[in-house]
Amino acid sequence: MNGFIKWLEGLNEKDTKVRAVLRRSLAFDPGTYVPAYPYVEPFVKDEDNPWRREMHYLVAGLWAMHWREGQKGKPTSLGQACATYQMASGSTNTENRFINLLDADPDQLTHRLRQTIALLKEHSIDFDALLKGLLYWNDDQKRTQNSWARDFYRNIKHENETEPTIKEEENK
Amino acid sequence: MRRFNLIEEKWIPVRFPDGTRDELGIRDTLLRSREIAAIEDPSPLVVAALHRFLLAVLYRALEGPMDIEQAKVLFRDGLPGEKITGYLEKWRNRFWLFDEKYPFYQVPGYEPKEEKGKKKWRPWIAMAAEHNADNAKVLFDHIEITGAGLIPSSKAVRFLIACQTFALGGGNSDFNYTKSGPSATSVMIVPLGMTLLDTLVFSLIPENREVLQVDIPVWEREPDSITLLQQGAERAINGLADLYSWRTRSIRFNLHADGLTVGELLFASGVACSSQNHVDPMFAYRIDDKRGKLPIQFRDRGLWRDFDSLLPDESHLAPQVIEHATTLTRSERERFPRSVIVLGQSNNKAKIEYWRMECFALPEALAGERFIRTEIKQLLEDAEDVQKSLWMACRSFARDLLSRGDRKPTGKDISSFMEQMPANSWYWSTLESNFHDILREYTLDRDSDAIRYQWLKAVRDTLKSAWRQHSASVSTGDAWAIRALVKAEGPVLRKLKELNDEIKKLET
Numbered sequence: 001m002n003g004f005i006k007w008l009e010g011l012n013e014k015d016t017k018v019r020a021v022l023r024r025s026l027a028f029d030p031g032t033y034v035p036a037y038p039y040v041e042p043f044v045k046d047e048d049n050p051w052r053r054e055m056h057y058l059v060a061g062l063w064a065m066h067w068r069e070g071q072k073g074k075p076t077s078l079g080q081a082c083a084t085y086q087m088a089s090g091s092t093n094t095e096n097r098f099i100n101l102l103d104a105d106p107d108q109l110t111h112r113l114r115q116t117i118a119l120l121k122e123h124s125i126d127f128d129a130l131l132k133g134l135l136y137w138n139d140d141q142k143r144t145q146n147s148w149a150r151d152f153y154r155n156i157k158h159e160n161e162t163e164p165t166i167k168e169e170e171n172k
Numbered sequence: 173m174r175r176f177n178l179i180e181e182k183w184i185p186v187r188f189p190d191g192t193r194d195e196l197g198i199r200d201t202l203l204r205s206r207e208i209a210a211i212e213d214p215s216p217l218v219v220a221a222l223h224r225f226l227l228a229v230l231y232r233a234l235e236g237p238m239d240i241e242q243a244k245v246l247f248r249d250g251l252p253g254e255k256i257t258g259y260l261e262k263w264r265n266r267f268w269l270f271d272e273k274y275p276f277y278q279v280p281g282y283e284p285k286e287e288k289g290k291k292k293w294r295p296w297i298a299m300a301a302e303h304n305a306d307n308a309k310v311l312f313d314h315i316e317i318t319g320a321g322l323i324p325s326s327k328a329v330r331f332l333i334a335c336q337t338f339a340l341g342g343g344n345s346d347f348n349y350t351k352s353g354p355s356a357t358s359v360m361i362v363p364l365g366m367t368l369l370d371t372l373v374f375s376l377i378p379e380n381r382e383v384l385q386v387d388i389p390v391w392e393r394e395p396d397s398i399t400l401l402q403q404g405a406e407r408a409i410n411g412l413a414d415l416y417s418w419r420t421r422s423i424r425f426n427l428h429a430d431g432l433t434v435g436e437l438l439f440a441s442g443v444a445c446s447s448q449n450h451v452d453p454m455f456a457y458r459i460d461d462k463r464g465k466l467p468i469q470f471r472d473r474g475l476w477r478d479f480d481s482l483l484p485d486e487s488h489l490a491p492q493v494i495e496h497a498t499t500l501t502r503s504e505r506e507r508f509p510r511s512v513i514v515l516g517q518s519n520n521k522a523k524i525e526y527w528r529m530e531c532f533a534l535p536e537a538l539a540g541e542r543f544i545r546t547e548i549k550q551l552l553e554d555a556e557d558v559q560k561s562l563w564m565a566c567r568s569f570a571r572d573l574l575s576r577g578d579r580k581p582t583g584k585d586i587s588s589f590m591e592q593m594p595a596n597s598w599y600w601s602t603l604e605s606n607f608h609d610i611l612r613e614y615t616l617d618r619d620s621d622a623i624r625y626q627w628l629k630a631v632r633d634t635l636k637s638a639w640r641q642h643s644a645s646v647s648t649g650d651a652w653a654i655r656a657l658v659k660a661e662g663p664v665l666r667k668l669k670e671l672n673d674e675i676k677k678l679e680t
Contacts, residue, residue, distance in 0.1 A: 096577070104650035146647050146654055153658045 004043050005127045022064035030054035059131040062117045075126035079151025102145045175270035176325040179260050183326035185629040202256050218330045220360045221337040224553035228389045228416035233259035237378045247373045247500045266391040269270040270427045279422040280395055282438050293436035295320040299335040322433035339420045342522030345440035348404040353420035354445035358467035359516040360454045363497040363509035374497035380421050387411025390419050406444040419443045453492035456481040470518035476607050483545035486580035498538050508539050535614030547620050551627050558631050561592045561667035565660045566593050572656035599638040606630040625678040632671040638662045
C-alpha cells in the first residue's frame with residue numbers, strides 16, 4: 001500500500017495515458033476494467049482479498065480524476081478537506097454528503113466517494129491515507145468511519161451552539 | 173400481667189470482637205459495653221434507633237455528662253456500673269414490654285375498635301418499614317399482609333423502637349393525621365469506636381444542667397392520655413433523651429396467648445413535634461439559600477459526594493458526635509473512631525424509597541489541626557467539576573443523535589435519553605470506591621498535595637474510561653451516531669488535558 005500513489009505519480013510522468021485509463025476505469029466496477037490492470041496489479045499483493053484489490057483500483061481512479069497540473073498545498077485527509085470545503089461554502093450540504101459517505105455500504109461507496117472527490121477538486125488530498133482507510137472500511141469497530149468523522153468535526157468550527165447549562169438536579 | 177422486661181430479656185443484637193453474636197438486655201449491653209464490638213441488626217433503622225435508645229438511657233442513668241470534663245472522665249474510666257444498675261432498678265417497672273399500666277413505649281388503655289362484632293387489630297407489619305404492610309409495598313419481601321404470623325417479643329421491641337424513630341407522616345389513623353418523627357427523614361451519623369463503650373461515649377454529647385433536669389424520656393413520663401392523643405398531641409422537645417425516645421406513634425401490642433410472641437397491634441398517630449430548628453447531634457447540616465440550616469438527607473446521589481458535610485470546621489454544621497469524638501480522642505489517638513456509619517431512609521412524600529447504611533473510614537487526620545473538611549471538599553468539587561464535562565459531552569451526544577440533522581429535540585427527550593446512558597452513573601460508582609481508598613490515606617503525616625495527586629489521577633482515569641466505554645458502545649453505530657460521538661467529545665478531551673496539566677504540576 002505504501003508508495004502506491006508515488007508509483008502512480010511515477011507512471012504518470014512517463015506516460016500521459018495512465019490518468020486517462022484510470023479515470024475511465026471509474027465507469028466500471030473496481031478491478032473489472034482490463035486496460036487499468038498494468039498500472040494497479042503490481043501493487044495488489046494479496047490475490048485472495050478481493051476488497052483490497054478493488055480499493056486499489058478505486059483509489060487509482062479517484063486519484064486520476066482528481067489530478068491537476070501543479071496542484072499545491074499539503075495533502076490533507078478526506079475529512080479535513082471536506083471540513084475546509086464546508087467552511088468555505090457555508091452550506092450544510094457537504095456535511096450531509098459526508099454523513100452519507102460514512103454510512104455507505106460497499107456497493108454505494110464508489111459512487112459516493114466519486115461525488116465527494118469531485119467536490120473537492122481544489123483541495124489537495126492524501127490518497128495514501130484514503131486508501132489505507134478504505135482497506136479497513138468493513139472493520140467491525142468502524143475505525144475508519146470514526147477517524148474520518150473525527151477529522152471532519154475537529155477541523156470544522158462548531159456552530160454557534162450555547163453549551164448547555166448544568167442544572168444541579170440533572171447533574172446526577 | 174407483666175411480661176418481657178427489657179432490662180434482662182435478650183433483645184439487643186450485639187457482636188463481640190471474636191465475631192460471635194448474641195442478644196442482650198439493656199443492663200448487660202451497657203455494663204458489658206467494653207466487651208462488645210458493635211450493635212448489629214439487618215435493619216439500619218433498627219441499628220440507628222437502638223443507639224439512640226441506649227443513649228437516652230445513659231443520659232438519665234448518668235445524669236450527664238453536663239460538660240466536656242465529665243465526658244472525658246466517662247471516656248477514660250468507662251460507664252459507672254452502679255449508677256446504671258441503680259437507675260434501671262429504680263425504673264424497672266417501666267421496662268415491661270407487656271404491662272397493664274406501663275407497657276413500654278406503648279399506650280395503655282388504647283382499645284381496638286369493633287367492626288361487625290370483631291375487634292379490629294392490625295398485623296405487626298404495620299410498624300415495620302422493612303416489610304409489606306397494607307399501605308406500603310416492599311420489593312422482595314414475601315410476608316403476606318393478611319397472614320404475617322407471629323414474631324418474638326425481642327423482634328417486636330426492635331421494630332417498635334425503630335418505628336418510633338423513623339415513622340413517616342401522612343395518612344389518617346384511629347386518632348388523627350400522622351406526622352413524621354422529629355428525626356425520621358434525616359441521615360443519622362454514628363462514629364464507631366473499637367468497642368460499644370467508645371461508640372456510645374462518642375455520641376454522648378454534654379447537655380447542660382437545666383436541660384438535663386427537664387429532659388425526660390418516654391418511659392419516665394406518665395403515658396399520654398388517649399383523649400389527648402386523639403385530639404392530636406403536640407409539644408416541643410425538652411432535650412436529647414426526650415428526642416431519642418419520642419412517641420411518634422401510639423402503639424399497643426396484643427400479646428399472643430403463648431405469652432411470648434406478638435402478632436397484632438394497634439397503630440395510630442402519636443405526639444407531633446412543635447420544635448422548630450432543633451439540632452440533632454447525629455445530623456450533619458447544610459445551609460440552604462432560602463430555607464437556612466437543613467439536615468443532610470439521603471438523595472438519589474451517593475452520600476459520599478457530600479462527605480465533607482460530615483467533617484467539623486468553623487461553620488459547625490458537621491454532626492456534633494463527630495466533633496465530640498474528635499475532642500475526646502485528642503489525648504488518646506489510638507481510640508480515634510476508625511469509621512463512621514451513616515444510616516437512615518430516603519422518602520418521597522411519606523413513602524419510603526429506600527433505607528440504607530453506609531460505612532466510611534473517618535480520616536485520621538481529623539485528630540490533628542488540619543482543615544480536612546476544606547481539603548476533602550476540594551477533592552469532591554474536583555470530581556463534580558470533571559463530571560460536568562462528561563455530562564456536557566453526554567448531553568451533546570444525546571442532542572445530536574436525536575436531532576439527526578435539523579430536527580430540534582426537546583429538553584425532555586434529551587434528558588430521558590441521557591438517563592439510559594450508563595456513563596455518568598458509572599463514573600460516580602467507580603469513583604466511590606476510589607474515594608473510600610482516599611479517606612484511608614488521610615493519616616496525620618500524609619501530605620495533602622500527595623493525596624490530591626492520587627485523587628486527580630483516579631478522577632482522570634475514570635473520566636477517560638467512562639468516555640471510552642461510551643465511545644466503544646456507539647462507535648459501531650451509523651454515521652449519525654459517529655457524528656454525534658465525535659462532536660460530543662470536545663469537553664471531555666479538554667478536561668482530560670486540563671487534568672493532565674494539573675497532575676503534572678503536582679508531580680513536580
